[in-house]
Structures are given as C-alpha cells and as structure tokens.
Amino acid sequence: MVVPLLDLPLIHSGKVRELYELPADPQTGTERMLMVATDAVSAYDFVLTPGIPDKGAILTQMSQWWFEQLADLVPNHVLSTTLPAGVTDRVAGRAVVVEKLRMAPVECVARGYLTGSGWAEYQQSRTVCGIPLPDGLVDGDRLPEPIFTPATKAEQGEHDENITYEQMLQVTGPELGEQLRDLTLAIYRRAEGIARERGIILADTKVEFGLRPDGTIVLADEVLTPDSSRFWDAATWQPGERLDSFDKQFLRDWLVHESGWDRAGDQPPPPLPDEVVTATRRRYLDAYARLVGQSFTPTAPTARISPMATVVVDVMPKPEILDPQGKAVTGALTRLGFEGLTVRQGKRFEVQVEGEVTDEVLARIGEAAERLLANTVIEQYVVRVEEQQQ
Structure with a gap:
C-alpha cells in the first residue's frame, strides 16, 4: 500500500x-x-x-x-x-x-x-x-x-x-x-x-x-x-x-x-x-x-519545533585533498585482511539548539562551520538535523 x-x-x-x-x-x-x-x-x-x-x-x-x-x-x-x-x-x-x-x-x-x-x-x-x-x-x-x-x-x-x-x-x-x-x-x-x-x-x-x-x-x-x-x-x-x-x-x-x-x-x-x-x-x-x-546543505523546515534538537556538522577532507590519516587507517585495515575498504578520516561536531531549528539557525551554524569548524580550503562540510529518540 x-x-x-x-x-x-x-x-x-x-x-x-x-x-x-x-x-x-x-x-x-x-x-x-x-x-x-x-x-x-x-x-x-x-x-x-x-x-x-x-x-x-x-x-x-x-x-x-x-x-x-x-x-x-x-x-x-x-x-x-x-x-x-x-x-x-x-x-x-x-x-x-x-x-x-x-x-x-x-x-x-x-x-x-x-x-x-x-x-x-x-x-x-x-x-x-x-x-x-x-x-x-x-x-x-x-x-x-x-x-x-x-x-x-x-x-x-x-x-x-x-x-x-x-x-x-x-x-x-x-x-x-x-x-x-x-x-x-x-x-x-x-x-x-x-x-x-x-x-x-x-x-x-x-x-x-x-x-x-x-x-x-x-x-x-x-x-x-x-x-x-x-x-x-x-x-x-x-x-x-x-x-x-x-x-x-x-x-x-x-x-x-x-x-x-x-x-x-x-x-x-x-x-x-x-x-x-x-x-x-x-x-x-x-x-x-x-x-x-x-x-x-539539507533544507530545513521553516519552523521545526523540538525541545532539544541536535544539529550535526560532518567535516571531511575534500576528495582531491590527500588524507594521510585516512590513508594510514586504510593501510592498516588491508593488513588486517579487510580488502576493498578505503577510509577518509573526518570530524563530527554536535551543536545543541534549544527550541526551533529554523533556516536562520541552520544558516548561523553553517557560517560557524565555514569560519571555525572546517578549513574550507581543504575540507568540505555538511550541516544536518538529527532527530532525537524519545
């Protein structure tokens, strides 16, 4: 159905x-x-x-x-x-x-x-x-x-x-x-x-x-x-x-x-x-x-009300940028027998927001990510809202 x-x-x-x-x-x-x-x-x-x-x-x-x-x-x-x-x-x-x-x-x-x-x-x-x-x-x-x-x-x-x-x-x-x-x-x-x-x-x-x-x-x-x-x-x-x-x-x-x-x-x-x-x-x-x-950047609802919403910023090296940490982990996995897995090492930031998660709030978090959380010369980032389980 x-x-x-x-x-x-x-x-x-x-x-x-x-x-x-x-x-x-x-x-x-x-x-x-x-x-x-x-x-x-x-x-x-x-x-x-x-x-x-x-x-x-x-x-x-x-x-x-x-x-x-x-x-x-x-x-x-x-x-x-x-x-x-x-x-x-x-x-x-x-x-x-x-x-x-x-x-x-x-x-x-x-x-x-x-x-x-x-x-x-x-x-x-x-x-x-x-x-x-x-x-x-x-x-x-x-x-x-x-x-x-x-x-x-x-x-x-x-x-x-x-x-x-x-x-x-x-x-x-x-x-x-x-x-x-x-x-x-x-x-x-x-x-x-x-x-x-x-x-x-x-x-x-x-x-x-x-x-x-x-x-x-x-x-x-x-x-x-x-x-x-x-x-x-x-x-x-x-x-x-x-x-x-x-x-x-x-x-x-x-x-x-x-x-x-x-x-x-x-x-x-x-x-x-x-x-x-x-x-x-x-x-x-x-x-x-x-x-x-x-x-x-995901489009958020214009007024999404939540007592305590979590906004996640995922930061990863840009695809064309060398990632030494990820390369080292990939090599270690291969030596352990995990063939065919390629790792790129990133960072996860959780931003706690009280009340409504609106477009304006997400735009502010995006600006924060641009200025501090990610080095935009070599990294890319994604801002997304995570639902909390009740």
Whole structure:
C-alpha cells in the first residue's frame, strides 16, 4: 500500500519518486505536477530498505544545477522550485513544480565508456546494442566516440531491456527518434566535459524526454545524478582494474558480492547495513560537492519545533585533498585482511539548539562551520538535523 507524502491527488508513485496533481497555471494554462524525490534507493528492480538520508534532496538539487548547464541545448520540465502554499515542509528541497508532458516511450542512454550491460554484451559479440566496437577493449575503456543505446521503458518491477536504434525507431518514428538520439548525445558530450574538468568521469547516463502539446521536446525527470549515471573517480580510473564510483554501484556490489542475497532467487534483498547506507550517502555527497562546487546543505523546515534538537556538522577532507590519516587507517585495515575498504578520516561536531531549528539557525551554524569548524580550503562540510529518540 502506498502512503502518499502529501495531501494532494497522487498521480503516480514510483520506486523513488512521487507525482502529485496541481491546478493548471492560471495565466498560461500549462498543466502542472509536483514531483517529489524520496530517499528510497532501488537496485535490480527492488526498492531497498532503509533509504539513503537526504538522497532525494541531493538528486533534486543536483538535477537543478545540471538543468542550468544544459539550458541552451534543450528546455527542461521545471516550472518553479517554489512550492505551492500548504505543501508540508517535509518535501522542502526535494520537490519541484514541473510541466505535465507526454513522455517519450523509451529510455535514452548515452555511453562514452564500456561497462555494465554494455560490457557484458561486448564480451559475447563485440557490440553494444548492435553497434560494432573495436576488438581488445576491457571493462572501463573509453569508447572511440560516445554511442546512443536506447532501452525499453519497463513497468515497475520489470526489467528495462536494451534495444537497437532501429528497434527504437519502430516505436518512436524516424523523426522523433533521430531528435532523441541527437539530443541525448549532445547532453552527454556537454556533461562529460564539465564532469571531467571536476575530476569525475561520466561513463554513461540515462535521460528521459517528454513532449509538449506543440511537439517541443523537453528534458524531464532527473538528469545526470548518481542514480541515472555512472560517475568514476578520474584520479584512480584504471580500465580493467579499478573503477572507483560516486554512484550506487557500491551498493549494487554489496548486494551481489557480500550480502548473501541470491539475485536469481525469489527472495527480496536483505536490509542495508548502516555502514553501506553511510558509505552510499557519502558517495552521493562527494559527487554533489565535486560537480556543483560546494557542499550540500539539507533544507530545513521553516519552523521545526523540538525541545532539544541536535544539529550535526560532518567535516571531511575534500576528495582531491590527500588524507594521510585516512590513508594510514586504510593501510592498516588491508593488513588486517579487510580488502576493498578505503577510509577518509573526518570530524563530527554536535551543536545543541534549544527550541526551533529554523533556516536562520541552520544558516548561523553553517557560517560557524565555514569560519571555525572546517578549513574550507581543504575540507568540505555538511550541516544536518538529527532527530532525537524519545
């Protein structure tokens, strides 16, 4: 049973996102929806528990940043980031008002590197979605040119399946299909260059498009987030050997290799351990900080009353900064037999706040963190509110 987050007509509840009906714009007549990104995380078509704290807000705000970088290439579906009157504070920072569009019936994927399902197909046929590739490539290799590899848009609980461009044209028609391909590759090329300048390899990405009543193609849903893309650390990228990720691949790897879950069986995945949730969240935060150029700060309710709330400031070395203490701990763990664990050593500050935790209070704590708690030349910080158990 789906329990909606808001007291609005629920249009759709997906694995990680909810859509609510809003009245049409009174001036333009544009049909509108409220799109809310939850903290749920999915893998292999299962929604996992628990969620990743702040994930919905991180992805929403990262998408907003990318929409700005792509504004001259393609219009996007966001009408406003100001929430309608009466919408509960619990969706602040993770909800946007968007156009209601007729969605294209395919997933649009661009790949600049060989990995994932593309690597699996390549090992069998030296192709990806029917596109021939050179011999001798290994997992993680950069492709000679980015390629467009569409997929079916499966119902919830079903698997998306890669299809050829020719198969896609049978669904979309030649004119729309060509436009979707060209836009997808243009978005990938722009984003790949931006990410590379910030020390991140954009291996591949999935984008979705909708159409306005006049036929205009609009970029929709989320875009270029750790949920819809593969982000690798450019500093450690070694094709065939090491592909350190800033996305949920870490979580997938835990499910397949360490959790004991049988992917081919009929049982759902086990709950995520705290350390996997924490490590996954940190990867999302690292991706945000590198790409956007500043640390993510959760949006707090405008008036959140608590007898004694705890505000936590997490301080970590910036990803590009050498961390000798973390490196020493990583080496010690390896010697003790804990392979595959990389530690970066940070600091945690707890700030006790009496009464209401408001935007103003959090802004003051953020200023304190900027001036004293973190050395912002080499460190990044996150301010968040922790609920106290009664």
